Amino acid sequence: MSSQQSPHLRTVQVTRYVTPLREGGSLPAIVEADDGRLYVLKFRGAGQGTKALIAELISGEIARTLGLRVPEIVFATLDPVMARTEPDPEIQDLLRASGGINLALDYLPGAMTFDPLVETIDAKLASQIVWFDCFVTNVDRTARNTNLLVWHRQLWLIDHGASLYFHHAGPEWESASRRPFAQVNDHVLLAQAAQLDAVDAEFVPLLTAERIQSIVSLVPDDWLTGEDAPESPDEQRQVYIQFLRARLAASEVFVQGAQHARNALV
Numbered sequence: 001m002s003s004q005q006s007p008h009l010r011t012v013q014v015t016r017y018v019t020p021l022r023e024g025g026s027l028p029a030i031v032e033a034d035d036g037r038l039y040v041l042k043f044r045g046a047g048q049g050t051k052a053l054i055a056e057l058i059s060g061e062i063a064r065t066l067g068l069r070v071p072e073i074v075f076a077t078l079d080p081v082m083a084r085t086e087p088d089p090e091i092q093d094l095l096r097a098s099g100g101i102n103l104a105l106d107y108l109p110g111a112m113t114f115d116p117l118v119e120t121i122d123a124k125l126a127s128q129i130v131w132f133d134c135f136v137t138n139v140d141r142t143a144r145n146t147n148l149l150v151w152h153r154q155l156w157l158i159d160h161g162a163s164l165y166f167h168h169a170g171p172e173w174e175s176a177s178r179r180p181f182a183q184v185n186d187h188v189l190l191a192q193a194a195q196l197d198a199v200d201a202e203f204v205p206l207l208t209a210e211r212i213q214s215i216v217s218l219v220p221d222d223w224l225t226g227e228d229a230p231e232s233p234d235e236q237r238q239v240y241i242q243f244l245r246a247r248l249a250a251s252e253v254f255v256q257g258a259q260h261a262r263n264a265l266v
Contacts, residue, residue, distance in 0.1 A: 007061045007215050011075040012104070014041065017082055020091060027094060030107055033076065039104035041076055042161065045097025050223035051168065052161035053103040058240060059136040059160035060105075061215045066132060066203055069156045075220070076104035101220050108156060114148035116188050121155060126192035127199045129157065134181040134254040135203075135247060138163035142186045166243060173239055177246035180257025190262050200255050207248055216240045 012033035020029045021040065031041045044050050060070045080099035083092040129148075133141050140162040141147055147159040166176040184190060216237050224233035231239075247254075 038107040043098040071106040111149040111151035126189040127195040130193040
């Protein structure tokens with residue numbers, strides 16, 4: 001999907017559990033789907049619950065809108081009966097708890113983890129990624145865990161389930177939308193991000209109100225219901241929309257914060 005097209009996610013049916021990816025805290029897995037392709041599946045029954053899936057979906061499609069490379073995101077329907085054929089009790093429990101709509105990303109075979117000690121990227125791309133992570137408040141792009149892959153000599157962004165963390169903090173989203181991104185100090189690409197002002201001018205117009213709404217509207221009702229969700233799914237979507245629009249309007253706050261952090265670093 002190009003950055004100019006309306007966002008749309010395909011739906012696939014999980015047909016086979018292939019192998020766990022145990023380096024992930026939520027125990028994601030490689031699975032095969034009914035289209036014959038392999039995906040990295042993020043389970044709704046994992047410890048972070050559906051909020052991690054919401055963050056993955058919204059942030060991933062925002063990155064795509066900005067022209068950053070993200071593996072295709074799909075809805076993945078899982079039948080918990082698959083647990084019967086899995087010998088590992090932990091995986092059995094996860095499959096049983098994850099019936100229904102999950103989230104999956106296209107598997108990139110042969111991709112290598114980006115190593116900042118070995119590879120460098122140009123200032124423009126580094127600035128784009130730092131801007132994006134500040135915007136969606138992604139805390140998980142550090143030297144210890146870059147969540148960047150090199151595939152076919154291109155840099156790909158993965159694992160955004162730890163972003164948009166305001167949704168774990170209750171009704172404080174409005175003040176959170178206007179804060180600098182303090183965790184940018186630990187960003188793996190901060191030292192190279194010398195073009196943040198130019199990227200801000202380029203990116204802000206791309207994230208129109210219509211585009212933000214169309215991305216958030218992709219979130220299934222099923223991920224927005226539960227005992228701890230007194231608001232309706234539409235009301236919850238509006239919170240995400242308002243947070244993102246308010247944060248975009250105050251982009252100079254997190255851009256300046258990132259620049260100050262970079263100046264202290266370099």
